[in-house]
Amino acid sequence: MNKQELTSLVAEILSQMNTGEPAVKGSDYKPASPEPVRKGTDYADGDFVPDVTELDLRKLYLTEGAENEEKFRKMKMKTPARLGSGRAGARYKTLTMLRFRADHAAAQDSVFSQVSEDFAKENGLVAVQTECQSKDEYLTRPDKGRRFDSENEKMIRDAIIEKPTVQIVIGDGLSSAAITANAMDCLAALKDGLKLRGIQTGKELFVRYCRVGAGDAVGDITGCELVCVLVGERPGLVTDKSMSAYITYKPYTGVSESARTVVSNIHAQGTPAVEAGAYIAELIETILRKKVSGVGLHAEVK
Amino acid sequence: MGESLLSVGLDVGTTSTQMILSKLNIENKAGAFSVPEMEISEREIVYKSEVHFTPLRGADLVDAEKLRTIIADEYKKAGAERTSVDTGAIIITGETSRKENADAVLHELSDFAGDFVVATAGPDLESVLAAKGAGADKFSEKTGKTVLHMDIGGGTSNLALIKDGRIVKTGCLNVGGRLVKFDEAGKVTYVSPVLRGLCDVCVGDHITERTVEDISKLLVSALEMVCAKRGETELLRKLATEGTDMAPVQADVISFSGGVADCIDRDVPWRQYGDIGPVLGREIRKSLLCSEEYVLGEETIRATVIGAGCHSAQLSGSTVFYQNITFPLKNIPVVKFGESAKLHEDAVFWSIEDFGLPDYSRVAALADEIVNRVKSGPVYICVERDMAKALGQAVAMKAAKDRPILCVDRIKLLPESYMDVGEPVGPALPVVIKTLVLSN
Structure with a gap:
């Protein structure tokens, strides 16, 4: 191609660009109807819309035109993950979006809500509080969530006079909902299991604004051989009611995190609270026998 | 967590007796911070015996002593010992389960084979084990198709209807390759009592290929009825194994195992085994059973024994x-x-x-x-x-x-079942759920 040809080619291209044709495909979009169309609704004024959180995520299937819908549905039954949510253009469907936001809100609520004042009294627990004075402080000052002031320390000392073999602590942690839903069922089975094995326990504590490390301070105060902290876990989008048990042999402030044995996922869709309680009792017996918890126990049991 | 169980399977069938040894590998599927969840993660067959003829004493008794010798010899060949076998099942199937001493032999052998080797019997359980041993449940799960599995042995055909990998229905028909036996000269030496009134061949008759074909066609038509490819007649009820009941069912695919299945895709001379098996296989291929999609099991003649060895034990x-x-x-x-x-x-x-x-x-x-x-x-x-x-x-x-x-x-239990529980494997217990129905 010589210079002249090239010049005329460029001129030709330039002339085409000035014809007013859209330069980007899709920019010629014209809405079919300029005004949004108001559709009729199934609800009368004052009605409630259905609760999106009541839908079982394993059964909520929204994908259209799947190769094998039946198989997809079957696969979905195996996981609470948000599979098969379909799409509207490049985005979520409204239902998916609403459900996601509802679950997220429930998770946040569960962090910021309190276990009721009556919880400890109704269940015969000794109620104490860490150095934190509010949820905000609890969230921003993890160190305070592991310590007690002298007044609360005295309350613990007064309630638990003799050195117990096992001290059970129930702490709100990051999910009050988890504690309300699971702690007492789990505790009842756990106490049965310990009693059956002849293991002595101190009066159970309820700790508000509780971090796992608060159990170490309880260890310092009571001189217990083992502490078991039932604590609400940071909520996720699958459940806001997941509880864990952190078991530490010979706890003291500053004990290594690797010295803890954890049983997690205690909730209705995971390990049921009663069954977990019975399991923890057996685990505690093993830990007391081996005189070690955490990573050391794993090595020992193998 | 690399634990495993050595499991034995022994199938004492109408015609053949076989043994397998398999290794069931057990793994903790839960995370380190959760309550453990032990599962059988893999089933690996480590030894397959020869196919032995089932030793009989006369017409009505199983030869227990010879069976014991077979087990002892096979254990020796496999390098296994009674004490190294953790679990497993012995199943007595087909016509052999009707022998007078079947029950006694079954329990004696299960003790002989290992401490936690369980005795099982019953046409429904056979159907389950054969279908699993042939891999028909996996086929159904993989393809999403409804499968009717037929394990066609010497005396009976065990049927299992499988939907989405789960066995939903079982049945059994007295259709098998050794309901009539004859010698090299073609002289009939045995006619099973289940054929009474259905064919007029008698012991001592001279049999022709034509007669064998007629009998086979009759038997195959019962199989066609049970998968709703042919209209149901009295014949289906007459050939149903005692204590079983299976109304015709529709399936996407028919799958075959059992000794006769080996004669479906392959021509075997009609006199080869001195029974009607080869012709029965041929007639199945020509029948409506194979007019649409059909498959042969991953295992054919060994399906039941593999089911007994690999799929009888589960974990709690x-x-x-x-x-x-x-x-x-x-x-x-x-x-x-x-x-x-x-x-x-x-x-x-x-x-x-x-x-x-x-x-x-x-x-x-x-x-x-x-x-x-x-x-x-x-x-x-x-x-x-x-x-x-x-x-x-x-x-x-x-x-x-x-x-x-x-x-x-x-544990999900079957109705009218029995349970055996073995020594703990880690935190779980091996469990065998079984039936014990002998038709004598």
């Missing part, structure tokens, strides 16, 4: 409760709790289904009820829900300290 949930129990427990009948007020002299496994989400007060109430009803002897409980440890300990709190208590969960 990993949080169970037991005290004062000497394992293994064998042949414990399963009874639904609360339903039957019948007094059981021997210990039974109380099964509890549909409990819902267990909370402490309901578990404690159930434990009370159990202790009140089962006043003496051992307490064996089996629940579907993950709650065995909590329930077991709740019962133990209320019962006398020396009472044997066993509570297992995550």
